[in-house]
Amino acid sequence: MLLLPDEITGDLIGIVNAIDHHIGINKFLFQGAPGTGKTEAVKQLARILNREIFMVDFSSVIDSKLGQTQKNLSMLFKEINQFAQPDKVIVLFDEIDALALDRTNQNDLREMGRATSTMLKEFDRMNEDVVLIATTNLYQYFDRALIRRFDSVIDFNRYSQEDLLSIAEQMLDRYLDKLKLANRDIRLFRKIMKLMSKLPYPGELKNLIRTSVAFSNPKDGMDYFRRLYYAVCNEKPDDLKKLQSQKFTVREMEILVGRSKSSVARDLKEGVRDE
Template sequence: MKKRNVINLIRYHEDRNESAFRNEAAEIARDFDANGDTQLAEYIMALISDANAFVPQAMEEGADFFDKMESSSVPLPLPQAISDDVTGICNAIAHNVGVNKFLFQGPPGTGKTVTARQIARIVARDLYRVDFNMVIDSKLGQTAKNIGRLFAQINSLRQPDRAIVLFDEIDALALDRVNQHDVREMGRATSALLRELDNMNEQVVLIATTNLYKALDKALVRRFDAVIDFGRYSREDLLGISEVLLSGLLQRFKGASRDMRLFRKIMSQMRELPHPGELENMLRTSLAFSKPDDSHDYLRRLYAQTCPGSSVTDLPKLRSQGFTVREMETLSGVPRSTISRELREVGDE
């Protein structure tokens, strides 16, 4: 047993990472067994197999490489083209005829993982996410062996027709083999993954996500029945989604003003709107950091983010951006009569 094993045991215990704890304990047992201490190895295995020992919560029995995830009931608005593709995936799963491997590709924050959770809810299946930290190993050839063990566990799920397995950021395993420094080791892992995908139980649905689609091994991409592009958001899509996201957040921030027209005008000042994940973070932060006794403060904070370097007291600038006198009053805190007078004076000059 090495110092690394002890450190890992302590870390996994503190993190409450039960599957990793059991896996590390099993490795220690194998090490003792290899060194001739069979009784101690058997004792350790008996401890981690005992009903009173660590048992992964909400996991399939014997599954070391994936954990059960909760499906999502929080709606994520999607562009019509992506929504239609997601509906098609749900239909394919319902038919249960072996069209069961789907790749979601697109920039970060476009809703790939959230959509996988939504699909699990819609089709009433359990969702399991693969822990690549457990699969990838620095030992030569071990990653390929772990991939084999992972798929053995997937193929032996007790209810395969009720399971969806999520390979979140599959590029961690299968970047293009010819572009890697260690071609042989990456080749072994990717070849193992391709082989196992070909032999996967057709009743199990597999959804993979990637932010690095162009860097994926082309042979891997061909293994998927459909590739869904999550990068198809128009500016109008993102403006509409920002309103939906804000409406949901405002339910938690009761004192904040619900001025959707002013909000949309502020968001329209951005030359390039971020994708939904970043949008949500931007809105949540503006609301969370706003003054509790000022219902419009979050709008001023949003304006500062959408128009960096601009000030809500720069009335001529606000007018040039299309804000009405009423909206300027809301943003600047300056009375309408004063705003009208100052703008007239600027116009007279």
């Protein structure tokens, strides 16, 4: 299952319903920052709809020769419209930005502007049984006419901090299950994650949590907490006074510094006495 906010999940369910109704709604644009789950959502839709994904490599479509990019696009859509089983296909235009930027933008080459115009025409001629999904993280620069060609635009930036914290917990559970690590303390995990001023999107969260768990000492079921703290704070959890200021309990500090609870409590008291 994808780890997405309810609003985005609801939109994906709507896409499944729209495709199943067979009324010509077949072109979708997924926009959002890197790591928000756009490409993974396409894979999930393919599984639900029992369709095969054909990913377009735009590096082979764009050509420096005058007019060649337009010809390549025409050939591409000709192939798309000739699928033997169009109702079993999802065509993925991953990171469509290179061909979709605003034609009125002064920084946009005329050649690419003509290519975008060609794509507009080809969109209008597309086989309605083929599902086309494009992804972008540069939506604000998109050609408005191209946006209108899509039946729906799904915004993947709709993550609240609580959504991201919940997703982080589910990711942690998955990796701990894979490694058969039973030691879990969700309260401590949430405290560490909240030390970040702003939680990153799922793609970055996944890397942060996965490496913390994967690199942990297999003989120490709590080591991943220390590695996670280091990944979040860029320093080891050695400073008891700082941990105390971060609202960690003595028991939680015991886990983070890898020492006994009595030793932590004694050092904290001695620190207060020294002051």
